Amino acid sequence: MATIRKLRGRWQAQVRRRGMKPRCKSFDSKLEAEKWARELEAQVDRFGAAPDTRILESTTLSELLERYKTEVSPTKRGSVQEVQRIDVLKRHDIAYRTMVGLSPQDITSFRDERLRSVAPSTAVRELAILSHVIEVAIRDWGLPLAKNVVKLVRRPVIRNERSRRLTGNEEQRLLDGCDGGKILFFKTLLILAIETGMRRGEILGLRWTDISHNRRVITLTMTKNGSGRQVPLSQRAFDALMDWKNRAAVDQSIVFPMTAGALEQAWRRLLIRIDINGLRFHDLRHEGVSRLFERGLNVIEVSSISGHKELRMLKRYTHLSADDLVARLG
Structure with a gap:
């Protein structure tokens, strides 16, 4: 056990263990002295000797x-x-x-x-x-x-689940609003986000060589969770991409040449232009994943497209329409 004593107005902690040179240190408070002694004894128990703590x-x-x-x-x-x-x-x-x-x-x-x-x-x-x-x-x-x-230390509890989906004619307003913007490919980008549920970084990092035209599949070699995956394209998404490819620069290897910051600015301008509130670009991923379920795909099929490895995380992105579920129940 450590010895704690008051010496000349300060508190001194001394630790003695067999096979090691005694260690002592002075502190302004008894609490600090006891804390230092406990930590030093724990280190002795862990390493079999008292390490040189002067570096600390x-x-x-x-x-x-x-x-x-x-x-x-x-x-x-x-x-x-x-x-x-x-x-x-x-x-x-x-x-x-x-x-x-x-x-x-x-x-x-x-x-x-x-x-x-x-x-x-x-x-x-x-x-x-x-x-x-x-x-x-x-x-x-x-x-x-x-x-x-x-x-x-206890970590804060995160409660940032969102259930925002496109309602009414919001999707059409978003796409029509792109016609009034200066970014020619922004409508195609939004269609791809809604149809596939891909992440923003995956969309912006997409290259034309990642798209298999005969298979209608996008191959992502590296994603947020550290692994690659293949994303099948609906006919609507494929047609939108091909239309943009025909209009894009011949030597352009990146499908959507813009930064994440530029995308956020363009997104905010679009929402102001068409007067839609409370919608984030990431909500399009929610929308896309939910639509995959509503089309009848099972959990395994959806996770292979969206890239979710945990059902818990997939559930956070999935907000099915009750009206559609009633129709499926019959």
């Missing part, structure tokens, strides 16, 4: 975030978004804490602070990054931490 006293979370951004983030498909989130994390007070003093209470305070200004989903993503940074530091960089403190 000089290493800040910000330094780990920067190293992670340089060495780990570039290897990921979503590296751009992750780097942006890391830069945000580095601007918060928690980034300046040294690893020896980083506690679950610090993470909890950071979580609660972020929830006052961002959505729970954003806070969860930021906590996930912090957790993986510390995990990599322990496993790959040899940082002598006894535990990952982020894993001890």
Whole structure:
């Protein structure tokens, strides 16, 4: 057991274990001394010896975030978004804490602070990054931490399920509204999104060589979940793509040459132009997946088209029309 005593106005913690040199450290409070002693004893139990923790006293979370951004983030498909989130994390007070003093209470305070200004989903993503940074530091960089403190903190509950689908004549208004815009292929892009339920990134990354004309199939080599899949095209989607191909530039390899930011701007302008509210571009994926079910496809068939690996996630995107289900029941 550790010895905790008050010495010259400060609290001193001393840890003695057989086979190791005694370690002691002074703190401003008894609570900090006890915490340090418990963590050191846990490290002895884990590693069989007391590691040199002096590096924890000089290493800040910000330094780990920067190293992670340089060495780990570039290897990921979503590296751009992750780097942006890391830069945000580095601007918060928690980034300046040294690893020896980083506690679950610090993470909890950071979580609660972020929830006052961002959505729970954003806070969860930021906590996930912090957790993986510390995990990599322990496993790959040899940082002598006894535990990952982020894993001890409860994650916010995400309730962002949406049931928004196209109603009335909204689909026709969307397509007709594209005629008044400057992006020639925007109508084709929307038709493809509605007919296939493909993700925004998959649509924008599509190349003409990914489309098999004789099979009427799109081959996606890499998707969000880390694997590829094949997406069959309805006659409507195929005809729209071929019509755009006949009008596109001959040397154009990308089907829809625009960035994600440009798409969002064009989408917002379109909604304003046709006076539709509360509709997101991602809702077209909801619409597409729901229509696949309404056409009579089963869960396995729909998941092979949409790319969902979990039924739980597929259910979130699926909002069937009660009227259509009544008709099918007879």
